Amino acid sequence: MAGHPVAKTVAEAKVSAVDTDVALTGRFVKKINDGSFLFSDGTGELLVHVMGAELDPSLMTADVDLTGMVVQDFMYTEVRAESVSVHN
Template sequence: MNLPFKPRHALAAAMIAGVFALPAHAQYVGPSEAAGTPTVAAILEKPVDDQNVRLTGHLLRKIGDEKYIFSDGTGEIVVEIDDDDFPPQAIDAKTKVELLGEVDTGKRRPPEIEVDTVRVR
């Protein structure tokens, strides 16, 4: 038995197969809490090089080129923030900020935070 071939049937079948072959790329975009988010005091006590951190507090003062003193209320730590990583808003010692970055340890200096993102809270 010879069935007539219709190009539109082939096209429809290919489209359906293509839809099912694509992987789903959904991401969670709601709020989250990082379990065990460290404090400045905990970082200073037991620094872990390259540990990702999220800290909330205040930039107290600038101490050098792209270097600042940050406090979350548990202690003070040096943070390095590239000028182009600052948000467009002005930030002073009274502005609450969230810093996302990683711990940078050194043999001859206390640990610092290399900041990737600064958010005004």
């Protein structure tokens, strides 16, 4: 999809419209509950929902690449992750 906006930082994601694609690199700061994590990339923090599988513990201590989509939850901007992998 040429021209489709992609947020590349947490700061961009926070001001992006719902359904905007994201491609972020950063760290999980802490686990909120099953499937929900606080994520930071140095430009800010936001809540990330990881669908399906339990997150590999190694991903909690490494820089990660995360792709997904902005979703709105009440007053907060959140991201639904489609893939999470260790950043190379």
